[in-house]
Amino acid sequence: MPELPEVESLARFLTSRAQGRTVAGVEVGAISALKTFSPAPSDLVGRTVAGVGRHGKWLDLATEGGPHLLWHLSRAGWVRWYDAVPATTLRPGKSPIALRVRLDDGAGFDLTEAGTRKRLAVHVVEDPAQVEMVATLGVEPMSEEFTVERLAALLAGRNQQLKGLLRDQRQIAGIGNAYSDEILHAARMSPFALSRSLDADAVALLHATIREVLAGALEASSGRPAAELKDSKRRGMQVHGRTGETCPVCGDLVREVSFADSSLQYCATCQTGGKPLADRRMSRLLR
Missing domain, CATH: 1.10.8.50 (Helicase, Ruva Protein; domain 3)
Known part of the structure; x- marks a missing residue:
């Protein structure tokens, strides 16, 4: 399972490539991974990526004036980056890809999960604090508050x-x-x-x-x-x-x-x- 150092590095990596780009499409490959229904993943489309942050082991893609895409990779999840996202449309249940995000420059990423025990969690919310496991997180160990x-x-x-x-x-x-x-x-x-x-x-x-x-x-x-x-x-x-x-x-x-x-x-x-x-x-x- 990725932990703070890897999740922070993923956040920085994604920010360096996605910040300022427009979300051109979001495709759900595993309905079980999506834990919210409103806002819908489609509500991210057309929004500019403000950046990708981290809350504990959660990743947070924030859009300007719009919803957040939050995800927890759990034990077997990962982020697969593409400089050019495959043109084929995802078919739910046919691959380890849980979610695909397309950007306006043709790049993007997949959230993938290996194995049969599916624990990867994806939330689309207006505020990260709406996700209980984010709202109840303890102190960040690299922060000034961790004395x-x-x-x-x-x-x-x-x-x-x-x-x-x-x-x-x-x-x-x-x-x-x-x-x-x-x-x-x-x-x-x-x-x-x-x-x-x-x-x-x-x-x-x-x-x-x-x-x-x-x-x-x-x-x-x-x-x-x-x-x-x-x-x-x-x-x-x-x-x-x-x-x-x-x-x-x-x-x-x-x-x-x-x-x-x-x-x-x-x-x-x-x-x-x-x-x-x-x-x-x-x-x-x-x-």
């Missing part, structure tokens, strides 16, 4: 595992499974340490690490075309998605904890005092 004090308050507000807090979009917007693994590895903290167990020094360290990891990933992805962002993300991972490989910090093996529909990766030497974490499906987690 050490703000993080301390979030950690103290509910005694939950660090992994879960970092992924909770109502607390901190934009961090998902991958970058929460990377942040906790870089901070040398267990994914299942409880939030209220962190002292002031540990809170400051976690805050600095969140900023550092996300800034580094954003720098690595910035300026890259949409087609290269997935590979750029994978190359930058230290532990996420690297089960069985060697930890680049200490040389121990990267381990995994599996859940019903996801998994996390960590280094026992770096993060848990050398103690492997038990599989959540089998036994109580070690802390």
Whole structure:
């Protein structure tokens, strides 16, 4: 799933190519992906693109004086850019393309989703705040509002595992499974340490690490075309998605904890005092 660095880079990429252009056409390829009915996708046609922004992991194509096209790529969605959009009209249900946007210069993009579990969500709204999951987003971790004090308050507000807090979009917007693994590895903290167990020094360290990891990933992805962002993300991972490989910090093996529909990766030497974490499906987690 694309997270803050990739989504921000996609927003910048799309803005650089679509801003100031007129929407010439919108075609829906998967009715299930469209979560709103008014305004209609056709209401975007004829509008000038003001820019493409980001709310957490949501992308927001704003038009001048008109509606917004908001979408969440979920686990298997992506943006496919065309300098020249195919002339053929989309046939609903016949391809992985959920939505196609055509611009007046012949360029445009598709929203695609692989696999059978369709979770990509598209909304056409007058105001992004009309989408509940956007309106309830937590603090942006790269913003000025994300201070050490703000993080301390979030950690103290509910005694939950660090992994879960970092992924909770109502607390901190934009961090998902991958970058929460990377942040906790870089901070040398267990994914299942409880939030209220962190002292002031540990809170400051976690805050600095969140900023550092996300800034580094954003720098690595910035300026890259949409087609290269997935590979750029994978190359930058230290532990996420690297089960069985060697930890680049200490040389121990990267381990995994599996859940019903996801998994996390960590280094026992770096993060848990050398103690492997038990599989959540089998036994109580070690802390």
